[in-house]
Amino acid sequence: MFKEFLDLGRHPIANAFLQKEEDFKDEFLFDLKVGLDTDTKLVSIKNFVEPERIFNQDYPYNTSNSFPMIEHFRKTAGMLYNEYGNETCYRVLEIGSNSGTFIENFSKVDSVCVEPCGNFAEITEGMGYKTYVDFWTTELAEKILSNDGYRDLIYAANCICHIHDLDDTFRAVKKLLSPSGIFVFEDPSLLRIIERGSYDQIYDEHPHIFSVTALNNLLRRNGLQIFRVDNLSVHGGSNRIYACHTDSCLVGDSVRYNLQEESVFGISNFETYEIFAERVFNSKKKLVKLFEDLKSDGKKIMSIGATAKSTTVFNYCGIDNSIIDVITDTTIDKQNTYSPGAHIPVVSPDKVNMIDYDYAYLGAWNFKDVIINKQREFVESGGKFITHVPQVMMFS
Numbered sequence: 001m002f003k004e005f006l007d008l009g010r011h012p013i014a015n016a017f018l019q020k021e022e023d024f025k026d027e028f029l030f031d032l033k034v035g036l037d038t039d040t041k042l043v044s045i046k047n048f049v050e051p052e053r054i055f056n057q058d059y060p061y062n063t064s065n066s067f068p069m070i071e072h073f074r075k076t077a078g079m080l081y082n083e084y085g086n087e088t089c090y091r092v093l094e095i096g097s098n099s100g101t102f103i104e105n106f107s108k109v110d111s112v113c114v115e116p117c118g119n120f121a122e123i124t125e126g127m128g129y130k131t132y133v134d135f136w137t138t139e140l141a142e143k144i145l146s147n148d149g150y151r152d153l154i155y156a157a158n159c160i161c162h163i164h165d166l167d168d169t170f171r172a173v174k175k176l177l178s179p180s181g182i183f184v185f186e187d188p189s190l191l192r193i194i195e196r197g198s199y200d201q202i203y204d205e206h207p208h209i210f211s212v213t214a215l216n217n218l219l220r221r222n223g224l225q226i227f228r229v230d231n232l233s234v235h236g237g238s239n240r241i242y243a244c245h246t247d248s249c250l251v252g253d254s255v256r257y258n259l260q261e262e263s264v265f266g267i268s269n270f271e272t273y274e275i276f277a278e279r280v281f282n283s284k285k286k287l288v289k290l291f292e293d294l295k296s297d298g299k300k301i302m303s304i305g306a307t308a309k310s311t312t313v314f315n316y317c318g319i320d321n322s323i324i325d326v327i328t329d330t331t332i333d334k335q336n337t338y339s340p341g342a343h344i345p346v347v348s349p350d351k352v353n354m355i356d357y358d359y360a361y362l363g364a365w366n367f368k369d370v371i372i373n374k375q376r377e378f379v380e381s382g383g384k385f386i387t388h389v390p391q392v393m394m395f396s
């Protein structure tokens with residue numbers, strides 16, 4: 001049974017940046033509500049947005065624009081190859097290959113990509129990787145099986161939690177995975193989100209927020225089994241899940257440890273989510289008050305990183321261009337647009353003289369250290385950063 005615990009109000013598509021002011025009136029909005037499935041313990045949003053509205057030719061999030069993520073994927077690929085690879089033949093498939101930052105570390109001959117966004121599929125095709133421009137389904141898995149054969153590694157980063165029908169997703173993986181193959185996927189951790197109060201990781205692209213507990217239930221009922229879990233620091237705390245065909249591998253201690261940690265934390269108790277919802281509401285009140293106080297003191301505020309996360313914060317808290325003058329972002333496709341819902345101009349960092357501002361809100365708080373390092377002059381001239389994670393605060 002789906003039990004709702006959080007109502008974040010009306011929201012746009014988190015990555016649907018608007019090209020011109022005339023587009024504001026036709027913007028698509030939906031009710032962003034969140035709940036717990038009391039049977040599987042899966043946390044999901046209530047109203048799914050059709051995937052074609054989100055993942056299409058105009059999808060702007062490009063992993064190549066976040067250089068810490070390029071390094072993350074290079075290391076991940078190296079580790080997976082060294083620990084599970086095979087020199088003579090290692091058949092890899094990536095679901096949601098984006099601009100190829102993971103797959104580029106594997107052979108072009110043995111690798112296949114799946115990517116529904118045509119703009120990114122073109123990139124991996126151009127790099128020489130066979131790419132299916134499609135959503136991940138059992139139908140597609142059958143097609144790949146007949147064209148390309150079984151896969152020894154099926155990998156996905158920040159993608160599986162984007163898919164509505166998880167039973168179909170896992171059945172599709174099971175179909176295509178070789179008998180000793182592994183399925184590895186990483187997504188933000190529900191436990192870390194609750195711990196840090198980072199409700200901004202909830203938006204249309206994340207119809208589900210995964211706990212190891214829920215994944216364990218869902219994978220099992222589809223003939224797969226978790227055998228290892230790595231806790232990662234990326235995206236504010238993610239879990240990398242390793243799964244195999246049921247009974248084809250030994251379950252490691254990391255699985256028991258994570259399940260135990262989540263159980264002690266209360267991940268299966270509805271009360272945990274009611275407390276979280278209260279914290280989210282208080283976070284909003286504090287952030288709005290802080291911005292209002294700063295504006296009434298005549299301070300100038302900008303924001304760094306036009307993230308999907310900041311779309312959630314700005315729309316939930318009602319923060320618009322009267323509070324934040326401008327957002328900077330290094331992604332070319334987000335530049336010279338308006339942010340979804342809040343309609344704050346998004347520009348390249350070169351277009352903004354940071355010392356003209358008193359405060360910078362961290363839309364990309366997950367890259368806090370990298371961003372702060374680049375902003376020494378801003379801090380030396382008295383500038384301060386604002387974040388709401390793990391609590392609303394200012395710092396320099």
Ligand code: JHZ
Nearest residue numbers: 061158205235305307308309328329330331364367371
């Ligand atoms: P970043 C994305 O969410 C979307 P977002 C997606 N749905 C997902 O699942 C999560 O990631 C995990 C910019 N930037 O990675 C680049 C600067 O401007 O936090 C990016 O646009 N200056 C796939 O959008 C954005 O910030 C910088 O110095 O919340 C970061 O986006 C740096 C380091 C980044 O993901």
